[in-house]
Amino acid sequence: MSGGVLLLATLCTSLFTALLIFLLPERAFRARTGLNLGAALVKLTLVAWMVWGLSRGHAYALEFPVLEGLAFVLRADALGIMFAGLSSLLWLFTTIYAIGYLEDSPNRKRFFGFFSLCVASTLGISLAGNLFTFLIFYELLTLSTYPLVVHRGTAKALAAGGVYLRFTLTAGLVLMIGMIALHVLAGDIRFGEREILAGLDLDRRPLLVGLFWVLIAGFGVKAALVPLHGWLPRAMVAPAPVSALLHAVAVVKAGAFGIVRLVYDVYGIELSAELGLLAGLVAVASVTILYGSLRALAQQELKPRLAYSTVSQVAYIVLGIGLFGPLGTIAAFSHLLHQGLMKVTLFFCAGNYAEELGIHRIDDLDGAGRRMPLTSLAFTVGALGMIGLPPVVGFFSKWYLGTGAIQAGMPWVIAVLVASSLLNAAYFLPILGRLWFLPGPDHGVGEWPEERRLGRLETHAWLLVPAVATALFSLVAGLLAGMPFSPLEWATRVVNTEYLP
């Protein structure tokens, strides 16, 4: 199969699935499930194929002009395919989880239709070859996630959806203005053509700095950088699979990925360093890391605590970008994957507690480890990873961030990292203590808020398997970090082949 067709096929797998799901009647449960899983598997295979091809030197690209001097470009480079791999893998698990989660609930057709549309746009974001294409899919992502956020249709959900839409659409507008200005200044910049902006006249530099911050403000909303993070904790009213999606795979990651593309592929890391943009990024990221952790500490409910933890963890990616040097870059790229694996696990588990036992508050979790051992084990793995303990993958991100900070001559970043680790420990360890060491209803103390026995296992198998699988992935990806095609190894390869400053 030639390169372009493969790209198009990957993208269309999800687009067609969305279309077919909208055409199927609401009650066609089996057909829809089969279609969802089949498409997720096909897509994963196609992406794996492209990973394999890329590692052997094949190229995948597709483009056609839209206007004079503006083209729609799809291209699989090592960085893009890394993000595509993450989203396809986690998508499979999230689909499985969503099928189990939404069993017997209304409006499943609408949900899964937009769900597939959402994955299509994430894939488009990862395979986009220039800012224009990126922006198209970025906006599509905003629009297709809105119905998912307000899925429940309650007043609270609608309000959260309104906030979400206002934040992201405004950001999209800002982004478009920035992009058009950049286009006027330098024409159509393909990702990777770093020499265009670097070659501009020196008197254009102040304009470039201004545009950079305009674009960062646009991306920063989705990446939930403080103070643009307000929508994220409120979007917690969405069903658990949607939260997993917002936090680990699609939306927040799309923002972070946009910043990565902007710094490495449009401006180029050297130019960004010359213009003094990176120091600003490090400062913003450090503030976000600490602020997010502090706010997480104050939350009494599980999902908001995880939400603020996302605010803090995604800023690690931005911090890694800001550290000028190969190690910081590896940290940023690998954390893109690592955070996804760990956070999706945590949200799956939070959803399991809510579905099976009706638990939303942290102090209701006492003794849940005995009732739901596998879910609690998965949660433990995710939480320890967030704290940054080996062998869970979180440690590796932290390691590269720390050593990268030393190489970049910013030892104070280590203080931020350690403070963040301690804060993470302060808000995750009490949860683990409650899960495993406090007596709960299964020890004859009190009772669960709303217990349902969803399956023969500790909960519905469709809910349990994805949580355990992603926890295993985050453990194994750490233990075997030195193996080819592990997230860390792939990130290192990307950096060594393309982004060595």
Place this chain on the structure above:
Amino acid sequence: MSDALLVLVLPAMLIWPLLLMLRVPLMAALADRGQPRFPLDGLWCTAPLPALVLALSVDEGALALDWWLFGGFWLLDGMRGTLLVVTALLWLLAGVYARGYLAGEQARAVAGDEAAEARLMRFALLWPLTLCGNLLLLVAEDIASFYMGFSVMTFAAYGLVVHSQTRDARMGGLTYLVMAVLGEGLILAGLLWGAGSAGTTTLGGLREGMLEAPNGVWIGVLLWLGFGVKAGVVGLHIWLPLAHPVAPTPASAVLSGAMIKAGLIGWLTTLPLGETAAGEGFAWLGRAMLVSGLVAAIGAALYGVCQRHPKAVLAYSSVSQMGMITALVAMGLVAPTLWPALSAAVVLFAAHHGLTKGALFLGVGIGEHPPRLPAWLLWTLLALPALSLTGALASGLDAKWAFKAVLHEGDYTIVVTWLSLAAVGTSALMARTLWCQWHVERQAREEGLEPLVSAMPLAWLASLLAALTLPWWWGGELALRGLPPLAELPGLLWPLALGLAGSLGVWAVARRRPLHLARRLPPGDLWWLLVEGWQRLRVRGQGSLDRLVSARDVWVAWWVARERDVVRVLDSMTRAEEWLRRHAAVLMMGVAVGLALLMLTST
């Protein structure tokens, strides 16, 4: 041959405990419901066996695993081998001991006590996991494996500390966890900083890189304090006397015997000990360590003799002994030329303390459940490790002579004098331990005796034997110096005599006029000051805290208000668009007229 053995047994020693851990829930799931099995069976006890086999059969070797973490590099050398054999042996004996110690818990579980069953299950799961972490950190030479072993051990051991789930146990667990997390943070900072400056992933590279790094001394300080939490450096030791008494006795034994040695391993593998190229900064670090070590050695002894619980006394004795070891390690920075000879003495001292302290802790349980032995024999056996720890006989005498001779050769008599003073304190501590046990044992003896041939007494006797004869059965570098000549004995024994005489004197005084020191000096010393200080700060700072909270609320509300303003502007924009659309025709007309006027005027 030994290489092949290493390649096979080194991974097996880590995997075997994990397999046994996985077996526990599997067996529980397979067993009939309502028929609780005893999870601590014979097979479960064999968890440390592969490690023991490895340590006894392989002297040196290395194993590189490219696919593991950042590239694993596991190493076995003289220092690691010695500590490995001691650790594995202690874990093995304590595991066997646990079988007997927790038999009562098992009886309750069989009788239908679900909480007891859950506790037992947790113990059976976390014990091998803690062991696995401990073994990994002993052989790891790459930083990632080492940190992994360290943190697995630290966090898994929390479950052992809080085993009994009483209020005191939770308190002990809390101090343990708070201090452990603090230590992990310091270690992480030190490791990241050091590895980042040196661009290395191994501990050896870190040690060398530290010498050249501009801020090497501060990396050293971070690592010293970070590992110091585990090793009980004065000020960071507060978890020891609170966690030890509440943990089950076999867990206390491995905690004090094996796990706090992890801090020592950390120092030995990361600090540039014996490097003559180390700058003046490291010499100052050494001096700070020396002083803190001596303060801990003597201060902990003074505080410890006022304790009531034998395990609390023993915990303070651990702080004191680790203080002595800290002082010896510090000599590696203060006087690098002494280190080659001194390092062997430090390892011997650590190994001797590990096994002897293990035997002493196991003895506490023996005092509570005395076996069928005549009282004089039992008390002789209980006193033997205590005497050994004071340096009066067997391995203790050997260890003391080893470092004393080296220090004398290097002309550091003043350090020897201070260490001897600490040994006086050790003697007093040991006297106090036995005195505390005496009451317990008398009570227990009236309630009946346990059979001699059962898990607890046998494990205890074996640990006793192993501890006393350590230098002779292990051999190698440790036994090089052998027992001291007779002429040196008075110089080595006077601390014991002085300590005993002092204890007798205090006892005689206290019998007439009770001192009630124990009530005034609770275990955990500084912790209570910190807690009180914290509470006072909270009371005093309540006002400013409230102000802070309200300031935060105002801040959040301000942002939310700004958000609302922006949203309002956005919404009004959409309304403006509507207005535009409604008046489109008029507007177009206006634009057309304007354009026409423009064209007319321009021509």
